[in-house]
Amino acid sequence: MTERLDQIFVWLEQWLVSFLPGSWRPMACIVLSVVAIICLFPALFALTTVFERKGLARIQNRIGPNRVGWLGILQPVADGIKSLTKEDIVPLSADAAVHFLAPVLLVVAVFMGFAVLPMGRNMVLVDMDAGLLFFFAIGASTELSVFMAGWSSRNKYSLLGAMRAVAQMISYEVPLLMSSVAVVMITGSLSLTKIVAAQNQYTWGLPHWYIFTPWGAAGFLMYAIAATAETNRSPFDLPEGESELVAGYHTEYSGFKFALFFLGEYLAMFSISGLGTTLFLGGWSAPLQALNWVPSWIWFFSKLMLSIFVFIWLRGTLPRLRQDQLMNFAWKFVLPLTLVNLLVAAAWRFFGDGWERWVVCSAVVLLAYVGMGWSGMRRGHFGPRSYRYAE
Amino acid sequence: MLGEGLLKGLAETARNFAGSFVSKERLTTVQYPEQRIAPIEATRDFPFLVYDGDDWQAGMRCVACQICEKECPPKCIYIVKSTDKKPDYVGKPQFYPARFDIDISVCMSCQICVEVCPFEAIKMDTEFELSTTDRFGGLLFDREQLAKSNEYYHRIHPTEAEAVDAVLAGAKAKAEAKTTTAAIASAVRGAEIPAHPAGDGD
Amino acid sequence: MTLGAFIQEKNKPEGWNRPPAMKPDGDGELLEVAMGPHHPSTHGVFRMDVSLDGERVIRLKPVFGYLHRNHEKLAEGMSYLGSMPFTDRLDYICSLTNNWAYALAVEELTGQAVPERAEYLRVILGELTRIVNHASSIGFLIQEMGASGTPLMYAFKARENVLDLFEALTGARMMCNYMRFGGCRVDASPAWLEDTRKVVAGLPQFVDEFERLLTGNEILMARCQGIGILKPELAVNAGVTGPMLRASGVNYDIRKVDGYGIYNRFPFRVPLGEHWDVYDRFMIRLLEIRESIKILEQALKEIPTGTVMDSKAKIRGFRPKPGEAYGRIEAPKGELGFYLISDGGPNPYRYRVRPPSLINLTILEDMSLGQNVADVVLIFGSVDIVLGEVDR
Numbered sequence: 001m002t003e004r005l006d007q008i009f010v011w012l013e014q015w016l017v018s019f020l021p022g023s024w025r026p027m028a029c030i031v032l033s034v035v036a037i038i039c040l041f042p043a044l045f046a047l048t049t050v051f052e053r054k055g056l057a058r059i060q061n062r063i064g065p066n067r068v069g070w071l072g073i074l075q076p077v078a079d080g081i082k083s084l085t086k087e088d089i090v091p092l093s094a095d096a097a098v099h100f101l102a103p104v105l106l107v108v109a110v111f112m113g114f115a116v117l118p119m120g121r122n123m124v125l126v127d128m129d130a131g132l133l134f135f136f137a138i139g140a141s142t143e144l145s146v147f148m149a150g151w152s153s154r155n156k157y158s159l160l161g162a163m164r165a166v167a168q169m170i171s172y173e174v175p176l177l178m179s180s181v182a183v184v185m186i187t188g189s190l191s192l193t194k195i196v197a198a199q200n201q202y203t204w205g206l207p208h209w210y211i212f213t214p215w216g217a218a219g220f221l222m223y224a225i226a227a228t229a230e231t232n233r234s235p236f237d238l239p240e241g242e243s244e245l246v247a248g249y250h251t252e253y254s255g256f257k258f259a260l261f262f263l264g265e266y267l268a269m270f271s272i273s274g275l276g277t278t279l280f281l282g283g284w285s286a287p288l289q290a291l292n293w294v295p296s297w298i299w300f301f302s303k304l305m306l307s308i309f310v311f312i313w314l315r316g317t318l319p320r321l322r323q324d325q326l327m328n329f330a331w332k333f334v335l336p337l338t339l340v341n342l343l344v345a346a347a348w349r350f351f352g353d354g355w356e357r358w359v360v361c362s363a364v365v366l367l368a369y370v371g372m373g374w375s376g377m378r379r380g381h382f383g384p385r386s387y388r389y390a391e
Numbered sequence: 392m393l394g395e396g397l398l399k400g401l402a403e404t405a406r407n408f409a410g411s412f413v414s415k416e417r418l419t420t421v422q423y424p425e426q427r428i429a430p431i432e433a434t435r436d437f438p439f440l441v442y443d444g445d446d447w448q449a450g451m452r453c454v455a456c457q458i459c460e461k462e463c464p465p466k467c468i469y470i471v472k473s474t475d476k477k478p479d480y481v482g483k484p485q486f487y488p489a490r491f492d493i494d495i496s497v498c499m500s501c502q503i504c505v506e507v508c509p510f511e512a513i514k515m516d517t518e519f520e521l522s523t524t525d526r527f528g529g530l531l532f533d534r535e536q537l538a539k540s541n542e543y544y545h546r547i548h549p550t551e552a553e554a555v556d557a558v559l560a561g562a563k564a565k566a567e568a569k570t571t572t573a574a575i576a577s578a579v580r581g582a583e584i585p586a587h588p589a590g591d592g593d
Numbered sequence: 594m595t596l597g598a599f600i601q602e603k604n605k606p607e608g609w610n611r612p613p614a615m616k617p618d619g620d621g622e623l624l625e626v627a628m629g630p631h632h633p634s635t636h637g638v639f640r641m642d643v644s645l646d647g648e649r650v651i652r653l654k655p656v657f658g659y660l661h662r663n664h665e666k667l668a669e670g671m672s673y674l675g676s677m678p679f680t681d682r683l684d685y686i687c688s689l690t691n692n693w694a695y696a697l698a699v700e701e702l703t704g705q706a707v708p709e710r711a712e713y714l715r716v717i718l719g720e721l722t723r724i725v726n727h728a729s730s731i732g733f734l735i736q737e738m739g740a741s742g743t744p745l746m747y748a749f750k751a752r753e754n755v756l757d758l759f760e761a762l763t764g765a766r767m768m769c770n771y772m773r774f775g776g777c778r779v780d781a782s783p784a785w786l787e788d789t790r791k792v793v794a795g796l797p798q799f800v801d802e803f804e805r806l807l808t809g810n811e812i813l814m815a816r817c818q819g820i821g822i823l824k825p826e827l828a829v830n831a832g833v834t835g836p837m838l839r840a841s842g843v844n845y846d847i848r849k850v851d852g853y854g855i856y857n858r859f860p861f862r863v864p865l866g867e868h869w870d871v872y873d874r875f876m877i878r879l880l881e882i883r884e885s886i887k888i889l890e891q892a893l894k895e896i897p898t899g900t901v902m903d904s905k906a907k908i909r910g911f912r913p914k915p916g917e918a919y920g921r922i923e924a925p926k927g928e929l930g931f932y933l934i935s936d937g938g939p940n941p942y943r944y945r946v947r948p949p950s951l952i953n954l955t956i957l958e959d960m961s962l963g964q965n966v967a968d969v970v971l972i973f974g975s976v977d978i979v980l981g982e983v984d985r
Contacts, residue, residue: 055408056741056743058408058411058412058418059404059407059408059743060407060741060742060743060746060747061407061410061411061417061418061419061420061746061747061750062411062746063418063420063422156624234739234741235739235812237739238967313404313408315741316404316741316743317397317400317401317403317743317806318397318400318810319735319810319812319813319816320738320739320812321812321816322815322965323967324648324965325815325816372393373393374393377393380815380819381818381819382811382814382815382818382819383814384808384809385867385868385876387864387865387866387873387880388864389862389863389864389865390846390849390862390863390864390865393811394811395809396808396810396814397810397811397812399805399806399809399810400805400806400807400810402805403802403805403806404743419753431757431760431761433760433761433762433764434760434764434765435765458909462672462675462909463675464675464676464678464679499678499768500765500768501681501768501770502764502770503674503677503770506908507909515764
């Protein structure tokens with residue numbers, strides 16, 4: 001029964017495809033999966049916009065949108081109608097073709113990233129041997145679309161905003177990759193399905209998720225920081241900050257194109273969280289062996305939504321970093337830590353099973369983190385202060 | 392350690408998030424207009440003219456002394472005095488306003504008109520949902536729109552209205568006492584035995 | 594001139610000289626940007642014409658006057674009492690302290706005495722206003738840094754309780770029009786005092802929450818420390834007052850210096866900053882909230898019974914004798930002063946407001962030169978101005 005529920009989508013697809021003649025079936029299978037992804041993730045995006053607004057509102061002790069539909073759940077419908085009915089203004093001096101293609105490229109690139117994520121047992125669209133490589137390659141082309149947006153607007157400020165955004169995204173690509181390399185090293189494969197399978201083992205009922213290892217925890221932290229910066233979320237959202245001088249690369253976009261940028265940003269958040277879940281949180285595997293009766297796709301999506309919730313939480317709490325501080329942070333703190341993490345992962349592998357490797361690896365990771373943090377604060381001359389009172 | 396302050400901040404936010412579901416103190420939103428906050432008694436919005444009794448014209452306390460018109464800082468009151476008089480609450484004939492306009496789009500709710508009125512005739516209302524689509528006359532209130540009864544005043548500002556009533560009652564009692572003594576005095580004077588008729592020999 | 598040489602030149606002690614415009618190093622041309630008057634982070638209608646070399650500010654010219662409402666000229670045609678509601682609208686967040694300063698000036702002109710209970714009420718309301726202002730100011734500063742308004746919402750939640758108190762006593766939440774020459778307009782009932790005690794009892798928890806959210810936050814420290822340094826000599830020369838001056842290390846609090854009202858009965862401490870930057874200004878405000886809470890607790894305990902208005906005080910036909918007076922208080926933003934010249938008539942001959950926001954704004958350029966443009970917004974926020982006061 002649970003087996004059936006777990007594989008229900010696979011079974012549904014096979015059943016639908018069985019109506020077609022034999023030679024059409026593989027093609028129909030792929031098309032059906034693609035349609036499913038294209039329908040599912042924008043629906044999730046709509047839900048996330050409501051959650052974000054309500055989550056931020058609750059953090060600020062107020063109620064979020066609650067007028068449209070029960071608990072405001074139809075708010076994205078209202079927002080969608082609004083953005084579709086707005087006039088689509090293209091500046092006269094703008095490069096029209098590039099201006100049009102930029103949001104399209106963003107959305108297409110992000111959707112392609114979903115193709116390699118294993119969303120449940122046997123539920124990956126394309127089971128590539130180098131799935132991780134494919135994901136990062138496609139993910140990098142989102143940066144291209146940001147630059148296209150800034151360039152085609154022929155607006156000084158948009159261009160500056162786009163440059164900043166691209167610089168930020170490029171700087172954080174390296175830590176993103178380096179933290180995933182540790183996972184590849186330990187698993188021995190670039191295929192995402194194999195990475196999940198490696199984590200889907202249990203000792204004493206507890207899973208072998210990589211986040212429960214010292215190098216995995218550190219790697220996950222670096223990955224999370226880099227992911228937040230890649231998707232331009234707070235505290236790294238200077239390129240789209242409203243209270244800044246430069247208004248951002250999507251200034252000249254209105255109506256549906258702006259909605260596409262928005263969609264692209266959130267979908268990028270989903271896909272990067274999905275990848276993080278696959279790499280560090282065990283993908284679709286259950287947290288306890290006893291809970292294996294719950295379908296695997298429910299686990300995957302719960303972990304995904306949990307990551308989204310953490311994104312929203314961070315946005316509601318933290319002020320944003322200035323551009324140069326952001327870059328300093330990436331190159332002088334996160335990157336060295338990811339390199340140290342690689343060494344620690346290697347040490348973990350070659351130590352062999354036992355408690356020694358836990359102690360040594362944890363100690364090295366903690367030492368590196370604390371040491372770099374302390375020197376970073378010292379270099380920037382900041383720290384907590386105490387104040388004296390006049391006599 | 393780096394990140395400690397951030398984690399403390401995150402914990403604080405999480406506490407607020409969770410708290411907003413359970414405690415009314417955290418989530419203080421009042422969803423207007425379905426829910427409203429209980430009105431505070433002393434609140435002041437725009438002025439109105441008090442009248443005693445049922446007839447707003449006969450019972451209006453205002454005697455058109457025009458002090459409030461002079462003292463109003465943004466000059467939003469316009470008064471035209473009447474030519475005849477009508478009796479006030481102690482019976483003394485007083486002028487009344489033939490015209491008393493307040494432009495509430497100019498009024499800044501400063502309450503100086505209330506402070507300077509010697510006759511307790513103008514008080515502050517608590518109505519604020521006065522939006523109108525009539526741009527040119529909709530916010531110019533005339534005498535009739537401004538006249539509200541003393542019962543209404545008691546409803547919106549109970550403590551203040553009671554104090555005012557006490558003052559007026561005291562003034563009325565004093566006035567009555569004065570008229571009574573005056574009546575007695577004039578009666579006494581009237582009944583005073585005129586000079587003895589000459590030639591009355593006692 | 595290179596940046597190094599420029600900084601060396603800036604570090605020389607100097608008087609109030611407007612610094613020369615810098616020539617950008619390299620061959621880049623200057624980017625001239627007008628920030629405002631429609632801008633999400635200028636607190637009101639205010640414009641800053643900045644010239645940028647890349648990200649660095651070379652020149653900054655503040656342009657204001659968008660909110661000028663002729664307050665001082667209007668007062669010449671109005672009675673003394675009639676100007677009182679207009680003083681509410683100067684620094685519209687802190688209307689009660691504006692009222693107090695004006696009442697103080699007129700009382701100095703006429704030599705009126707103020708009853709004890711009225712003095713205590715003035716202190717209570719003044720300190721409540723200070724707390725509200727500092728909390729909002731910190732909230733707005735963090736909002737500009739991009740925390741999507743969370744600390745601002747917390748500050749506003751605390752402010753709502755105080756505004757309800759104001760409404761129960763004075764009749765209005767913001768434009769209170771409460772102080773009069775010779776006392777206060779109405780007395781406070783024991784129920785109101787009890788409510789105030791409850792609100793004040795809840796304030797330390799709010800300040801603790803605020804502190805936990807903000808101090809020690811590394812991002813906040815990284816953004817605010819070392820930015821917008823204002824040296825003490827320059828601050829004193831420019832006439833800066835208020836928390837900005839104290840954050841630059843100068844011990845000058847008019848509540849201690851003048852001891853107006855009954856402030857010398859309250860032992861409160863004056864915090865001073867040592868690094869003179871934006872972080873210090875915001876922390877000084879936080880510490881001042883705590884000191885205000887102490888004053889409030891003491892005042893609420895000691896408030897005597899009695900009247901709140903001098904019984905011989907006239908409301909209408911108020912004609913002070915000819916003369917001049919300057920009444921000043923420690924408003925939450927700085928030294929708020931009213932200068933009045935009376936010629937014996939019912940209207941003042943000259944009515945002048947010394948706006949702390951305007952005077953604190955004059956060294957905005959000096960603080961911002963050489964800084965990143967993203968920091969200009971923060972430096973401006975740390976000056977804590979209200980355009981109603983700047984433009985009057």
